[in-house]
Amino acid sequence: MSDETGEERKEAGAGLMQYSPEGMMPFGPVHPSLKEPEYFKLILEGEKIVQVIPRIGYVHRGIERAAQERTWVKNIYLFERICGICSFAHSISYTQAVEAISPFEVPDRARYIRLVVAELERIHSHLLWLGLVGHWAGFDTLFMWVWKDREHVLDLEEEITGNRVHKSYSTFGGVRKDLPDNIGEKAKAELGYIEKRATYYKDLVQSEETLAVRTRGVGRITQETARKLSPVGPLLRCTGIGRDVRVEDPYAAYDEVRPEVQTSKDGDIASLLVLRLDEVLDSCRMVKEALEKIPAGPVKAAFPRTVHEGESSFHVEAPRGELFYFVKSAGGSVPERVKIRTPTMANLLTATEMLKGQTLADVPVVLTGMDPCFGCMDRVSVFDVAKSKGWSVSGEELREYGIEYYRRKRG
Amino acid sequence: MVARKKLGGALGEMFKTAMQRPVTESYPFGRKVVAERFRGRLDIDPVKCTGCSICEIVCPAGVITMVPVGMKTIGSRQVEVKRPSFELYTCISCGQCVDDCRFGALTLTHDFELAVFHKESLVMKKALVVDK
Numbered sequence: 001m002s003d004e005t006g007e008e009r010k011e012a013g014a015g016l017m018q019y020s021p022e023g024m025m026p027f028g029p030v031h032p033s034l035k036e037p038e039y040f041k042l043i044l045e046g047e048k049i050v051q052v053i054p055r056i057g058y059v060h061r062g063i064e065r066a067a068q069e070r071t072w073v074k075n076i077y078l079f080e081r082i083c084g085i086c087s088f089a090h091s092i093s094y095t096q097a098v099e100a101i102s103p104f105e106v107p108d109r110a111r112y113i114r115l116v117v118a119e120l121e122r123i124h125s126h127l128l129w130l131g132l133v134g135h136w137a138g139f140d141t142l143f144m145w146v147w148k149d150r151e152h153v154l155d156l157e158e159e160i161t162g163n164r165v166h167k168s169y170s171t172f173g174g175v176r177k178d179l180p181d182n183i184g185e186k187a188k189a190e191l192g193y194i195e196k197r198a199t200y201y202k203d204l205v206q207s208e209e210t211l212a213v214r215t216r217g218v219g220r221i222t223q224e225t226a227r228k229l230s231p232v233g234p235l236l237r238c239t240g241i242g243r244d245v246r247v248e249d250p251y252a253a254y255d256e257v258r259p260e261v262q263t264s265k266d267g268d269i270a271s272l273l274v275l276r277l278d279e280v281l282d283s284c285r286m287v288k289e290a291l292e293k294i295p296a297g298p299v300k301a302a303f304p305r306t307v308h309e310g311e312s313s314f315h316v317e318a319p320r321g322e323l324f325y326f327v328k329s330a331g332g333s334v335p336e337r338v339k340i341r342t343p344t345m346a347n348l349l350t351a352t353e354m355l356k357g358q359t360l361a362d363v364p365v366v367l368t369g370m371d372p373c374f375g376c377m378d379r380v381s382v383f384d385v386a387k388s389k390g391w392s393v394s395g396e397e398l399r400e401y402g403i404e405y406y407r408r409k410r411g
Numbered sequence: 412m413v414a415r416k417k418l419g420g421a422l423g424e425m426f427k428t429a430m431q432r433p434v435t436e437s438y439p440f441g442r443k444v445v446a447e448r449f450r451g452r453l454d455i456d457p458v459k460c461t462g463c464s465i466c467e468i469v470c471p472a473g474v475i476t477m478v479p480v481g482m483k484t485i486g487s488r489q490v491e492v493k494r495p496s497f498e499l500y501t502c503i504s505c506g507q508c509v510d511d512c513r514f515g516a517l518t519l520t521h522d523f524e525l526a527v528f529h530k531e532s533l534v535m536k537k538a539l540v541v542d543k
Binding site: 070071073074075076077078141142145148151155158159160161162163166168176177180200203204207208 | 445
């Protein structure tokens with residue numbers, strides 16, 4: 001049964017009268033497949049989604065408030081736990097924002113190391129996403145292959161930072177440890193393997209019909225919509241608008257190791273697949289280039305425990321798009337205010353546009369396609385207003401339904 | 412069917428991977444080898460610890476509590492001696508205490524098997540017994 005209370009259900013029903021005889025399907029609110037739990041009211045016309053109403057704020061954990069009680073250094077570990085997949089993006093965004101208050105010059109070698117780890121994180125995030133799209137589109141073989149290859153990147157990250165997910169590597173004034181001695185050769189070998197695999201997957205996602213029928217033309221956004229709703233990251237670049245923080249406002253060593261902004265024109269999930277694999281290939285090139293060009297020297301400069309009065313904002317290109325941090329200091333040992341905007345927040349409205357016009361069977365693929373977070377679709381409640389009846393569909397059932405729907409459609 | 416015709420793209424890879432040995436590690440039977448820098452269970456050398464409390468101050472997870480273990484005479488004054496007690500079940504293995512310990516008393520080991528039946532067994536009090 002739906003978790004909504006009787007009154008909420010009644011309210012939802014009353015709101016739906018204007019859509020009668022269409023149906024409504026609440027999606028969420030606590031939903032592990034989404035980065036932040038979000039609630040989508042899907043208004044259906046038969047199978048087709050005509051309207052999507054998002055609602056957010058279900059697990060407001062008060063991290064920004066908690067940060068005001070903790071010292072500057074303790075906050076590094078707090079902020080990197082906002083997201084497991086882009087934990088390093090959070091920690092470099094915060095540390096660089098705090099360094100910008102002073103301002104403080106970070107050693108060159110540390111800037112390069114930050115780039116290397118950030119790009120490794122992008123590779124593993126994109127590969128994780130590719131596997132998930134494969135899973136939700138009913139192509140589990142791709143999911144297993146991609147996640148197997150992702151282990152190579154995670155091992156490399158563990159080798160450098162000491163951990164696969166929460167790296168705890170960036171700190172004020174640089175990074176906490178120098179690169180391991182033999183990392184150059186090992187990284188070259190592993191990244192060569194990833195490049196080979198990414199090229200193969202790029203070919204596969206374009207030629208494999210199983211994936212093409214579930215992704216081509218699905219969740220399409222036009223350039224015009226993108227300009228209106230301002231999504232960030234790959235979701236914006238897949239419409240042909242080549243915007244990337246790494247190029248427009250270089251941080252770390254991105255002014256010396258330049259990324260090539262990848263774009264595609266179709267704006268659907270199929271083009272996102274190719275775009276993200278292009279970014280994986282570009283990231284591999286950048287890591288190799290950075291490891292060749294990396295200067296010798298210290299990796300950390302002494303940074304004071306208290307930050308003097310001032311404020312700064314900093315944005316980085318996380319794997320999912322622009323990640324923004326605003327930090328204000330009153331001169332003490334704790335920050336006065338920290339404001340964070342994650343990429344999913346910026347992409348949420350675009351996701352609702354992507355869902356419009358799609359069928360119910362496409363919901364898992366489209367919502368995974370915007371890359372909200374990883375996880376599994378556990379609980380979807382369906383509410384039929386005409387029958388005043390609510391019931392729930394598990395994520396797995398919805399996935400099976402999607403696969404069966406396309407099987408029937410294709411005969 | 413178009414789908415079946417083009418399935419060949421993945422078939423070659425399927426046969427290739429089918430012939431390979433499993434990628435997954437038989438973990439309980441073969442021990443996982445972790446990276447040299449892997450941050451696992453925290454450990455302390457009680458001999459090197461001076462009870463300076465820096466680790467307690469910097470710990471972001473509130474793992475460390477300084478416990479009085481006795482009194483010490485410095486000149487004509489009586490000073491309380493403290494030693495750290497670690498509640499490792501809340502430890503996030505970030506290693507900030509290891510970085511900040513100027514006496515090199517703290518280390519992060521490669522032990523990652525921290526599943527226990529009673530969380531009390533993850534309270535490390537071995538630094539408390541030393542009374543210098």
